[in-house]
Amino acid sequence: MPNLQAIVDEIYARLRPRLGEGKVADYIPQLAHVDPKTFGMAVVTVDGAVHTAGDFDVPFSIQSISKVFTLTLALGKHGETTWNRVGREPSGTAFNSIVQLEQEEGKPRNPFINAGAIAVSDLVLAGHTPREAIGEIVRFVRYLADDESIAIDPAVAKSEEATGYRNFALANFMRSFGKLDHPVEHVLGVYFHHCALAMTCTQLARSGLFLAAGGRIPGTGHTVVSRQRARRINALMLTCGHYDGSGDFAYHVGLPGKSGVGGGILAVAPGRASVAVWSPGLNHNGNSLIGSLALEMLANRTGWSVFE
Numbered sequence: 001m002p003n004l005q006a007i008v009d010e011i012y013a014r015l016r017p018r019l020g021e022g023k024v025a026d027y028i029p030q031l032a033h034v035d036p037k038t039f040g041m042a043v044v045t046v047d048g049a050v051h052t053a054g055d056f057d058v059p060f061s062i063q064s065i066s067k068v069f070t071l072t073l074a075l076g077k078h079g080e081t082t083w084n085r086v087g088r089e090p091s092g093t094a095f096n097s098i099v100q101l102e103q104e105e106g107k108p109r110n111p112f113i114n115a116g117a118i119a120v121s122d123l124v125l126a127g128h129t130p131r132e133a134i135g136e137i138v139r140f141v142r143y144l145a146d147d148e149s150i151a152i153d154p155a156v157a158k159s160e161e162a163t164g165y166r167n168f169a170l171a172n173f174m175r176s177f178g179k180l181d182h183p184v185e186h187v188l189g190v191y192f193h194h195c196a197l198a199m200t201c202t203q204l205a206r207s208g209l210f211l212a213a214g215g216r217i218p219g220t221g222h223t224v225v226s227r228q229r230a231r232r233i234n235a236l237m238l239t240c241g242h243y244d245g246s247g248d249f250a251y252h253v254g255l256p257g258k259s260g261v262g263g264g265i266l267a268v269a270p271g272r273a274s275v276a277v278w279s280p281g282l283n284h285n286g287n288s289l290i291g292s293l294a295l296e297m298l299a300n301r302t303g304w305s306v307f308e
């Protein structure tokens with residue numbers, strides 16, 4: 001096993017002079033308040049060791065990374081019929097694009113673009129009130145991370161609700177094609193709230209560990225999903241987890257990953273570790289610029305890759 005703490009320390013030291021590069025997302029007003037120079041990293045290995053650097057203990061808005069957890073829940077509830085509502089192909093378009101949705105009659109390309117995640121929120125909502133569905137999602141990530149302190153930042157949810165015109169457009173569009181079962185306001189209520197989950201790098205890396213450990217939480221031995229399902233979620237993260245930058249991320253990092261516009265990325269090294277990085281400046285595809293570099297450095301130094 002490589003000396004992970006030394007590697008993480010070195011990555012932080014090397015990237016420190018570059019903190020502040022990229023553009024902090026400001027289309028959700030509440031996200032614009034974050035210090036652009038923050039950087040956090042946590043590597044949690046399948047045998048339980050935790051290696052951290054920088055602001056690893058500062059909660060940030062995980063945004064689209066939450067889509068991994070809602071997809072897991074939807075698959076648990078609906079199994080393979082989930083795929084009647086959302087596809088499994090990379091989109092090749094921006095995270096909030098509406099063009100493709102019209103051409104494909106309201107069935108989003110994959111569960112990680114906004115439209116796809118809104119469809120998944122609709123599935124998680126089945127049989128629940130919005131409040132119950134949001135509660136279920138929060139309880140799920142607390143269970144995964146074994147941390148009861150994880151919570152939603154209500155100011156972020158409110159901020160997005162007040163300005164999420166595009167997401168309203170996407171949801172209304174899907175509803176017009178008969179592709180949502182619940183009222184748009186309810187579905188988006190669930191969507192905005194799970195995007196507003198605030199987590200530290202350590203909490204996030206712990207939450208993703210089941211994907212690195214064949215669907216089980218190594219600490220407790222609980223099975224979250226089958227090994228096959230964990231592999232498949234990883235496959236979707238690899239092909240669709242970085243929007244129109246997914247190919248680039250696979251090329252440079254070579255690990256399944258999911259990014260969020262809050263500047264976080266969750267990456268999975270199957271059989272080895274779950275990694276969370278956070279740095280708010282984004283590249284032109286809306287993925288953390290420094291976070292992507294940190295993961296590339298980690299993959300290079302550890303040799304971790306799904307392609308060998």
Ligand code: GLU
Nearest residue numbers: 063064095114195260261
């Ligand atoms: N809540 C954000 C939105 O819907 C998520 C986008 C992201 O993290 O990529 O715009």
